Amino acid sequence: MSKLRVAVIGCGAISKHRHIPEYAANPHVELVAFCDPVQERAKHYAGQYGAKAYTDYETLLREVKPDAVSVCTPNALHAPVSIAAAKAGAHVLVEKPMAATEEEALAMIEAAKENGVYLMVGHNQRLMPHHMKAKQILNAGALGKVLTFRTSFGHPGPESWSVDGRDSWFFRKDEAIMGAMGDLGVHKSDLIRWLLDDEVADVAGFIGTLDKAGTDVDDNAACVLRMKSGIIGTLVASWTYYQGGDNGTVLWCENGIMKIDTHPDDQIIVELRNGSIERHKVGAIATNEKQTASGVIDAFVESIVTKTPPSISGEEGMRSLKVILAAFESQATGQVVRL
Missing domain, CATH: 3.40.50.720 (NAD(P)-binding Rossmann-like Domain)
Incomplete structure (x- = not known):
């Protein structure tokens, strides 16, 4: 062909x-x-x-x-x-x-x-080997029901990544629309929806520009999410992790805990309440410094x-976007936003 x-x-x-x-x-x-x-x-x-x-x-x-x-x-x-x-x-x-x-x-x-x-x-996070493995482990059922989670994505900001450095469009609100939340937060709203096979029901967002001078886009956000199933957790996005970025997710479940990308060598660690510990090496995550094929x-x-x-259809992209937009609405109104 x-x-x-x-x-x-x-x-x-x-x-x-x-x-x-x-x-x-x-x-x-x-x-x-x-x-x-x-x-x-x-x-x-x-x-x-x-x-x-x-x-x-x-x-x-x-x-x-x-x-x-x-x-x-x-x-x-x-x-x-x-x-x-x-x-x-x-x-x-x-x-x-x-x-x-x-x-x-x-x-x-x-x-x-x-x-x-x-x-x-x-939304490449769904296709990263350790996230696919994490979903497989969850679906296998040994951890039981997920109760709470935290998912976070932070790095020093786009100035070290963008071809235009500090002059990047990422810092201009009319072009970027949103900052760390559009760059990193939406990756995590997509990941958590997919990983838990669940939709976000309620969002409370705290979003601000804490350290990037001369820009009016957000450089930090911390959100509390409640899923339709009742699971509650936090989603964090940051452009001010100047020392040690974070792309980790932790799931606390009925029978134990799963840590995803919290350890330099073992991409997934599963610790069960019965004392057993499993460690999985499933390929390094892509970072701005070290690219791997996104899939x-x-x-x-x-x-x-x-x-x-x-x-990863338009409909899926829109559901993940709506979580981020709800967080901005929550920041603006001081209310919890129901999706």
């Missing part, structure tokens, strides 16, 4: 480290176009892969007519670019948070449906090739 013709829109850090190399490594894919407002960036990758370079995504979609696109733009553009791509007949993989509002997310889902294309959201690009390509709707 002929290769999938893929365009990457937005050539910043996430494209550089994940999307572009992972597409290049996939035998089903031909990279045909790159788009970025900074022309040199698009030209750099176009030269590398024998593709076309654009500064305007609408021109790219019209002239190249790609089979699929990755939307790796600032958050404010996720919805308009995704909708334009779907209308141009391209399958869409959009970075998280998928949109700025629930209305935008719904419009993206609708555009994909109307044009018979897939919409997938880049997202391969899953997206496989969806298209096998004509199977993606499991």
Whole structure:
């Protein structure tokens, strides 16, 4: 079969480290176009892969007519670019948070449906080997029912990661819409929903800008969540973990505890009340310093090739986004927000 013709829109850090190399490594894919407002960036990758370079995504979609696109733009553009791509007949993989509002997310889902294309959201935490193993252990049942949890994602902030450093769009509210919560918190709302196979019912959020000077996007958030099943827990997102990042999740269950990514060598530790301890080494987690394949690009390509709707669908992305939006509403109103 002929290769999938893929365009990457937005050539910043996430494209550089994940999307572009992972597409290049996939035998089903031909990279045909790159788009970025900074022309040199698009030209750099176009030269590398024998593709076309654009500064305007609408021109790219019209002239190249790609089979699929990755939307790796600032958050404010996720919805308009995704909708334009779907209308141009391209399958869409959009970075998280998928949109700025629930209305935008719904419009993206609708555009994909109307044009018979897939919409997938880049929530890579579900596909990380230790999270897949954790879900398997939970489902096996030895731990019994999950009672409480904490899930956290923190690092020193996007200035060390973004191609533009401290001048990154991540710090400009009109482009970023939200800070640490959109960057990291939404990963964790997605992970906990998927891991527990449960939806968030109530959210209380404390969100602020504590240390990043000159920006009005949030750099820290601590949220209390109650799930539909009654499980309660905390979700934390931070851009000020200047020493020792955290991407850990702990589940306290009827029969013991599961610690995920809290130990440098053993990605999962299960301690049962009967005294038994299991340690699992299931591959290191991807970090900004040390990239590992995300699995997202391969899953997206496989969806298209096998004509199977993606499991991390637009609807799933929207449910995870709504948790974060509810936390902002809670911060603004001082109330617990019911989803």
